Amino acid sequence: MSNIVLEFPPGFEDYAWEVEAKGWLPGVVAVIEGRRYTLTVYDPARLTQDVDDALKGGRVFLERNLVVVASVTRERIASAIQEIVQTGRVGDLRPDPA
Structure with a gap:
């Protein structure tokens, strides 16, 4: 994951169990x-x-840059992003405005 950096919301470690x-x-x-x-x-x-x-x-359900993982944990999220990069699917994500 050398070319990937993950930033979690502030205080995530304090409420990761709740997430x-x-x-x-x-x-x-x-x-x-x-x-x-x-x-x-x-x-x-x-x-x-x-x-x-x-x-x-x-209503309609619509979510930009939706990622679905088996369990919402730091490890699963990191693994999912690594898979997205390794399989060349980064182009399926929409980058933030500059």
Whole structure:
């Protein structure tokens, strides 16, 4: 992960257990080859719940730079970003405005 830097929201270490339990974390920044990508990370259960809630409310569910991992932990997020880079899928992400 030498060309990748992950920035977690302030204080993440203090509430990481809560994030994992809730299955959702907005505001993770991945810096990949100098470009910043702000991500929202979900686990499958929470994503399903939020999509269902949006659709039942007559809305659309839309999330920029959505990343789904088995469990919302620092390790799973880092592994997912590494996989995105290794498989050449960085182009599927939208970089933050300069």
